[in-house]
Amino acid sequence: GEDVEQSLFLSVREGDSSVINCTYTDSSSTYLYWYKQEPGAGLQLLTYIFSNMDMKQDQRLTVLLNKKDKHLSLRIADTQTGDSAIYFCARGGGFKTIFGAGTRLFVKA
Amino acid sequence: EAQVTQNPRYLITVTGKKLTVTCSQNMNHEYMSWYRQDPGLGLRQIYYSMNVEVTDKGDVPEGYKVSRKEKRNFPLILESPSPNQTSLYFCASRGADRVYGELFFGEGSRLTVL
Numbered sequence: 001g002e003d004v005e006q007s008l009f010l011s012v013r014e015g016d017s018s019v020i021n022c023t024y025t026d027s028s029s030t031y032l033y034w035y036k037q038e039p040g041a042g043l044q045l046l047t048y049i050f051s052n053m054d055m056k057q058d059q060r061l062t063v064l065l066n067k068k069d070k071h072l073s074l075r076i077a078d079t080q081t082g083d084s085a086i087y088f089c090a091r092g093g094g095f096k097t098i099f100g101a102g103t104r105l106f107v108k109a
Numbered sequence: 110e111a112q113v114t115q116n117p118r119y120l121i122t123v124t125g126k127k128l129t130v131t132c133s134q135n136m137n138h139e140y141m142s143w144y145r146q147d148p149g150l151g152l153r154q155i156y157y158s159m160n161v162e163v164t165d166k167g168d169v170p171e172g173y174k175v176s177r178k179e180k181r182n183f184p185l186i187l188e189s190p191s192p193n194q195t196s197l198y199f200c201a202s203r204g205a206d207r208v209y210g211e212l213f214f215g216e217g218s219r220l221t222v223l
Contacts (some may be wrong), residue, residue: 030208042113042199042214043152072110088151094211095140095159095203101151 004100006089012107018076020103022089027070029091033073034063036101037086046087047074081107111136115200115215122190123223126154130185130218133198138213139205142167142184143175145196146217152199191223 003025012018024032030051033044049056049063049072056063062075076083083105087098122128134141142157144167154167158177172194172214183202187194197219201212206213 031210033211035212040216042216043201043212044214045211048209048211092208095157095210096154097210099144099152099214101149 004089004091004098004102005042006087006100008101010108011102011108012079013108014079014081016079018074018079018105018107020072020074020076020087020089020105021106022072022100024070024072024089024091024098026091026098027067031092032063032065032072032084033090033097035088035090035099037088039085043088076105079105079107081109083107111213112188113200113202113213115198115217115218116217117218119219121221121223125189128187128190128220130182130187130198130200130220132185132215133181134200134202134213135181136181136202136213137180138202139180140210141177141200141202142212143163143173143183144199144201146199147196149197155185155198162185187220190220191220192222195222196220 009030021027033048034046036046037043060077064073086104088102116131139160143155144152153169156175158164200215203210203212
């Protein structure tokens with residue numbers, strides 16, 4: 001995506017926390033999303049945050065939004081091998097969704 | 110079950126041989142879109158459709174065509190495929206809410222053009 005950037009790889013040990021980071025340049029989006037892509041499958045919405053929120057927690061997932069720095073992060077607590085996937089940051093603007101390149105999360109047992 | 114169905118899932122073809130990748134959704138969604146996924150580049154939008162008979166170019170439309178004759182179907186047409194169109198293709202759909210836009214994706218179609 002032209003204005004959504006994220007690192008391409010992250011490796012963590014099973015049981016540790018994973019933090020996937022994303023930056024974007026266009027601050028007009030109302031919603032920001034995290035999608036998960038498991039091997040051989042399409043993307044599925046994992047969680048989202050409304051742009052007037054700073055944080056959203058959903059079980060093991062915590063999303064932090066720093067609007068000033070245009071920085072979005074996804075924290076996965078107690079990472080499991082089943083969390084191994086590609087995670088895409090995305091921002092919504094009207095009917096257009098802009099995706100980052102995806103962060104491949106490797107979980108070592 | 111709510112789903113987006115793409116066919117074929119895998120295809121190997123040769124340069125210049127026209128092909129169509131079909132996409133169908135059963136959620137009565139107005140909006141449908143095609144993306145291609147390439148390593149390091151993420152998802153790039155090819156074409157999208159806001160409703161029947163309404164289509165528009167995305168970021169990488171060259172070499173592709175689409176049509177939206179029915180609400181549920183949004184086929185992607187490669188009139189004369191070339192090797193640089195070797196990629197993983199995803200169809201997605203969403204409802205009419207202009208603000209909140211969860212996309213529902215198909216499982217992907219892996220295309221190889223020799």
